[in-house]
Structure formats: C-alpha cells, structure tokens
Amino acid sequence: xxxxxxxxxxxxxxxxxRQRDRQVVLGIAGLLVALVGTAEFVTRRSASEVQREVDLxxxxxxxxxxxxxxxxxxxxxxxxxxxxxxxxxxxxxQRRGPVHVLEHLGGATPEKLWLTExxxxxxxxxxxxxxxxxxxxxxxxxxxxxSPYFANVELVETKQVEEGKAxxxxxxxxSTVIYAGRAxxxxxxxxxxxxxxxxxxxxxxxxTETSS
Numbered sequence: 001x002x003x004x005x006x007x008x009x010x011x012x013x014x015x016x017x018r019q020r021d022r023q024v025v026l027g028i029a030g031l032l033v034a035l036v037g038t039a040e041f042v043t044r045r046s047a048s049e050v051q052r053e054v055d056l057x058x059x060x061x062x063x064x065x066x067x068x069x070x071x072x073x074x075x076x077x078x079x080x081x082x083x084x085x086x087x088x089x090x091x092x093x094q095r096r097g098p099v100h101v102l103e104h105l106g107g108a109t110p111e112k113l114w115l116t117e118x119x120x121x122x123x124x125x126x127x128x129x130x131x132x133x134x135x136x137x138x139x140x141x142x143x144x145x146x147s148p149y150f151a152n153v154e155l156v157e158t159k160q161v162e163e164g165k166a167x168x169x170x171x172x173x174x175s176t177v178i179y180a181g182r183a184x185x186x187x188x189x190x191x192x193x194x195x196x197x198x199x200x201x202x203x204x205x206x207x208t209e210t211s212s
Contacts, residue, residue, distance in 0.1 A: 098179060100149055100181065101149045101150075101177060101179060104147040104148075104149045104150070105118075105144075105147075105149075105150075107143070107147075108140060108143030108144050108146075108147055108150075109140060109143075110131070110136050110139050110140055110143075112131060112132035112133075112136045113129060113130070113131040113132070113136050113137065113139075113140050114129050114130050114131075115127060115128070115129040116128050116129045116130065117129070120177055123176055123177050123178070123179075124174070124175075124176060124177070125174070125175050125176070125177045126156070126172060126173070126174055127171075127172070127173045127174075127175065128170075128171070128172050128173075129170075129171060130161070130168040130169065130170050130171070131168065131169045131171060132168065132169070133169055134158070134169055136169070137155070137158060137169055137171050137173075140173070141153050141155065141173060144173070144175055148178065148181045148182040149177065149178050149179070149181055149182070150175045150176065150177060150178065151175070151176045151178055151182060152174075152175060152176045153173065153174075153175045154173070154174050154175070155171065155172075155173055155174075156171075156172040156173060156174050157171070157172050158170065158171045158172075159171075
C-alpha cells in the first residue's frame with residue numbers, strides 16, 4: 001500500500017521547529033529544576049552545618065557560664081572564710097588582750113615608780129601613782145608609748161609631794177588601751193614626754209604640773 005504525504009513542506013518544517021523549541025524549553029526547565037534542587041540541597045546543608053556550629057557554641061557558652069558561676073561562688077566562699085578567720089584572730093587577740101595589757105604595764109613600770117590606781121572605761125585609762133622624779137615619770141610614759149597595747153599617752157598632771165624627808169612626784173597619765181594589740185607598723189604614739197633643761201618633765205597639752 002502506497003502512502004502519499006500531502007502536508008506541505010513548510011508545515012513540516014514548522015512542526016519540526018516547534019518540536020525542537022519544546023525540547024529546548026523542556027531541557028531548560030529541567031536544568032532550572034536541577035539547579036534549584038542543587039541550590040536547595042546546598043543551602044540546607046549549609047544551614048545544617050551553621051546550626052550545628054550554633055549548637056556547639058551554645059554548649060560551650062553554657063559550660064563557660066557554669067564555670068564562671070562556680071568561680072564566683074568559690075570567690076565568695078573564700079572571702080567569707082577569710083572574714084571569719086580574721087574575726088576569729090581579732091577575738092583571740094582580744095581574749096588574750098587583758099593579760100598582755102597587764103604584762104606590758106608591769107614591764108613598762110620603772111623600779112622607782114609605783115602605780116596606786118588604774119581606771120579604765122571604753123578603752124580610755126587613767127594611771128595614777130608616784131615616781132621618784134620627773135625623769136622616772138617620763139620613762140614610764142615612753143615605755144607605755146612603745147608598747148603595742150597603749151597609745152596616745154599623755155601627762156594629765158604632776159605635783160610634788162613629801163613624806164617625811166622623802167619627796168616624790170605624784171602623777172596622773174591618760175592613755176588609750178588597745179586590748180587587741182597594735183600592728184607592728186602602726187604609729188607608736190605621740191613620742192616621749194618633753195624635758196626641760198633641768199631634766200623636769202613638761203606637761204603635754206591639756207595637762208598641768210604643780211609643785212608643793
């Protein structure tokens with residue numbers, strides 16, 4: 001059986017061109033779909049890697065925060081312990097203070113000086129007694145000033161007294177009593193009592209000296 005193509009040649013060429021265009025469009029569409037799919041895959045993969053990095057950073061940050069909080073808590077405990085130890089040391093020094101005060105008071109008293117009274121209130125003390133002369137009273141004051149348990153030593157008054165043929169210097173001395181003891185680097189006081197050319201003790205400001 002013989003078939004005869006009655007379609008004009010121009011139409012045949014147009015159909016072939018349309019077929020090629022369709023194939024090109026389909027090819028471009030497929031390429032676009034492939035590109036979009038690849039881009040989506042790469043984007044998701046990158047996002048996943050970024051998320052993993054973010055999660056890792058969060059974990060490390062949480063660990064650093066925990067370590068920091070532990071360090072802060074440890075520092076607070078250390079400061080609290082140091083404060084307690086300091087308080088215990090101060091209390092211990094204050095507990096031993098009265099014994100040391102009396103010990104230093106006895107060591108500061110010269111042989112030719114006698115204490116007759118000591119009045120103390122609120123850390124302020126008044127020492128009353130008799131000494132052989134002004135130099136002996138001045139030596140007593142210097143000894144007190146050099147002690148870590150006394151400070152701000154000053155002469156309140158002195159006066160000459162006689163018992164028979166004996167003459168004495170009756171005195172009153174004011175001082176601050178430091179039961180906890182003064183640190184070795186602290187000021188030892190205002191210095192020894194001044195002496196005039198005759199060797200007599202001059203009263204400190206606020207004190208008086210009388211003679212009978």
